[in-house]
Amino acid sequence: MxxxxxxxxxxxxxxxxxxxxxxxxxxxxxxxxxxxxxxxxxxxxxxxxxxxxxxxxxxxxxxxxxxxxxxxxxxxxxxxxxxxxxHHDIRLLAADIERAFPEGFYATTNEPTEVRWSNKWIPVERQEMDCGICFDPKQETARCVAMADVKRGDHIVVGRLGTRVHPVGRDRLSTHSFGFMNSTVSSEKPKNLTVREIAELMRRAASGQGRILVVAGPAVVHTGSRELLSWLIRRGYVHVLFAGNALATHDIEQSFYGTSLGISMESGGGSEEGHEHHLRTINRIRRLGSIPQAVEQKVLTNGIMYECIQHKIPFVLAGSIRDDGPLPDVITDSLVAQTRMRELVQGVTFCLMIATTLHSIAVGNLLPSWVKTVCVDINPATVTKLADRGTFQSVGLVTDVEPFLRVLVQELGGMQD
The missing domain is CATH 3.30.70.2690 (LOR/SDH bifunctional enzyme, conserved domain)
Structure with missing residues (x-):
């Protein structure tokens, strides 16, 4: 001082x-x-x-x-x-080249933001961190825009003047239905109480008071939790699914061969030539054309991806450099995948991230601060990384996937169907 x-x-x-x-x-x-x-x-x-x-x-x-x-x-x-x-009105500069902001652009957070124009405060739409603000002077509308989506001539907000942020306070996040949000990582708290509160949020969303996004990694299949997630989809507790090539591949591998990464899901032991199962799975789907075509031709008759197709749940399978195949439904261009994910997160009110570090961080960067987010992982470093990236609304539940999903399904009424 x-x-x-x-x-x-x-x-x-x-x-x-x-x-x-x-x-x-x-x-x-x-x-x-x-x-x-x-x-x-x-x-x-x-x-x-x-x-x-x-x-x-x-x-x-x-x-x-x-x-x-x-x-x-x-x-x-x-x-x-x-x-x-x-108060000052915002200052605008026209983007002079594609896919780049003017120097000095205003960098957004995931908090609710407004810009001032003609003595009026205008809310910024599609709120997201690490973006810029594109303003339409004729329509008097503002929206977050990613750097890769900037078009030449776009009016971009430059500097801090005429902007204001409304941080989401404790009163907005720690309501009765999300009362466990008083620390970032929960490793010793009573898990049943936490899961009960998550189940209540999901009930409200399933009844029409919100929209649930599930971000899942292949451990959901590896740990024998596939049917639990399938049950959630069937019962209307999943409105959007984000994953990668691995989740879908091993989910379908289990449908075809009863294995995940060649390990029997019944005995827990290896199977003959099991190391080839995921490749043969990908190849079969590629020969059929897509996952929906495999369902339509009754080649794929159960599992997570089957339920998504049957119940018309939109999904994004975002590819990575290490993918085998990949499945024909995987979006291999990361910028295209980001764009599709940005479209589908609009209107999401609750996000459940299950055992996937990179996808959780990616989705956390896309979500505005008012979306309640729970990250479930056996590794507490995953939720710590989310917090380090600025996704402060994410709460971590440190536990294995299968026990968490089993208790969650029980809280939501069990698996009667």
Missing amino acids: MNAQTHLPSFHEDVELAGHIIDSLLLPKVLDEITSLGGDYQSQEIRIGHNRRDPSYVRLTVSAPTQESLEQILTSIGQHGAVPVQ
Whole structure:
């Protein structure tokens, strides 16, 4: 913090924060950010809400020794909801080349964001982190746009002026139906209570009050959990599925051969020439043309992918450099896969990530902060990586896949069908 005795030239600006800034720890974050970046602050007005649901308000004068450092501070604390008292309209620059932003573009977070135009605050649509904001002056609409999707002539928001962020506070996330969200990783908490709350969220979504995205890795099949996830799909608890080549391949391998990676799902032992099963599975589907065609021709008659086809559940199988085959339904162009995933996450209210580190991080980057997210993995590093990437709304449940899904299905009514 700057000492009052110093004689460095001081540049300053008044900012304000409003909402649940005390219990969500937004105010301490802002104050710490100011001082850690070499600035100073002076409180001008403080109003603290009396009850938990009452909003609070703080007005600060932020100062720094240079205009450059002040800009850095204001940009940083703006991500926590601190906005200038003196409002400005956004500044726009037309993109001069394809697939690139103008220099100095505004980089988005996954928090609800608004931009100011003609003295009006306009919400930004398709909120996503690590994007820019494309603004249409004629329609007066704003949306997040990925760098690879920028078109020449797009009006891109430049700088921080005219933007404001509304961080999702504790009151929005820690409702009764998501009360276990008071720590990032849950390894010692009562699992049954946590799963019960997840089941309640899924019931609400299945009844029409939301939309559920499941992101799953091949461990769902390897651990013998395939029928549990299939049950969730049949009963309407999955509205979108994201996975990779491996989940679909080993799911269909089990349907064809009763194995996963050549290991018998009944005995747990290896099978003769089992190491070839996944390749023969991929080859058979490729010869048929696609997974839907395999279902239509009654070659594929059970499993996760079968249930998705039968119940018209949209899915994205995103490829990777290590894929065998891959299956013809796998999207091998990562940018095309991202675009399709961006389309399907719109309207999602709850995301369940099961045993897949890379896919979980990728999807976490696409989700806005108000989407409740649960990451289930035997490795606590997975959810830690999600938090490090900024997906703070993700809660980790450290457990094996099969016990989690079994208890979840039991909480949702068992497997009677």
